[in-house]
Amino acid sequence: MLKSDSDSGRPASSGLSGKRALVTGSTSGIGLAIARALHNEGAHVILNGLGDPDEIAALTQEMDATFNGANLLDPAAIESMMGDIGPIDILINNAGMQHVAPVEEFPTDKWEAIIALNLTAAFHTTRFAVSAMKEAGWGRIINTASAHSLTASPFKSAYNASKHGIVGFTKTVALELAQTGVTANCISPGYVWTPLIEGQIPDTMEARGLTRDEVINDVLLAKQPTKKFVQPAEIGALAVFLCREEAGNVTGANWSIDGGWTAE
Template sequence: MSLKSRTAVVTGSTSGIGLAVARALASDGANVVINGFGDAAAIEKERSGIEKDFGVKAAYVAADLTKGEECARLITEAEKTFGTVDVLVNNAGIQHVAPIEEFPPEKWDMIIALNLSAAFHATRAAVPGMKARKWGRIINTASAHALVASPFKSAYVAAKHGIAGLTKTVALETATFGITCNAICPGYVWTPLVEKQIPDTAKARDMTEEQVKRDVLLAAQPTKEFVTVEEVAALALFLTSDAARSITGSMQQIDGGWVAE
């Protein structure tokens, strides 16, 4: 267990990709801090389940990551609870689908705050401790949309392109401190975030929801299959390993061949 005695903070980890990543890191021995919105009982079930299934400690911090000071508090709370933050996975994100002229400014502001600025604030708070210990792993959940664009997703695409730039910059700044910073760029993963955007996409494109799945989402992926959360989590776990110590500043595509076209 290469992560035994280490601590991982995973944002947006009460469901979907984030929860799968938290569980994967716990399976390798890490204590984990989960974060996100949801029903309190359901969150507690997942938190206690991590402890029961993997024999590690798990904590939940209910920080609102659209606020910079709350991102910093998440890191501070994790350090108070477990002593260190060794792995930071910036995964929290939301989506809204609409033509640019109809895109609500408040949705733009929220998506940029959560999908991009939160990663900056959390990373800024976590890096000093990682530098002091000469070891750290920062993983940003980007998207194929960090590399290519799609219509009707101006805020999301802008945020994910920003994550790509942030990842590369942090990687360069921390390269001599035993810290790596990489981005995972999934294609369409079957998660609550994807499921919730289907009705809006159907409306924007005047399609049925089944047509959106077949002709919009999976049309982009040559495999014609959704990526699974377990596949993304396995890649995240690899990036924390000693075998990946020379991988930094990279965009790790896991998209069924989408960006290859």
């Protein structure tokens, strides 16, 4: 059995020990699960995201992490963040947002914000990160896409566009870096059990006159054949695999973790 490092609480022989990882949108949900998984493998994690300052402080203490609260909608703020944190070995572009409306009614400011956060921010963090990765001869870039990177749903034009776009961007980066020791991949979850999803259930029950089970099975999980939510820790485990040495020849791929949604 592995012994624990008493200072960090992580296994002494962790596979990512010494690696520095930036995880955007990591103060809650999927990003937080990925950050915890990387920390448990020995990486030093740099958190980024929104939230209560006291809760964020507790997370940084829990993981012995660093926090940078840069607004990823602002390219200048991203440049400043990347300069402040210095070279990184692992980049997880996870921050994202959503808005639902018919295309003819879709607010232009929402379109621009979704594209900026879900797609353009990943371009900026990547362009600042790759030089040091190439110089080191090792790096991992993982972009959180979505089942909506492989299929589409109505009323989500900006989200669908951004998630399809991040896959194309990832493939391009993977090809450009194919001989450098740096990989680039996507993870595409279906519906993930997070506090945000859980909080939507009572409102949907009331709006549609449904029971809790009907909302879960017939609305939220309607497209997931397993009828099970993806768990954040499952995504964290997949991210860890993609960062390990064993995945050094895995690049340019889009990894579905969606309960079979996109298999149909």
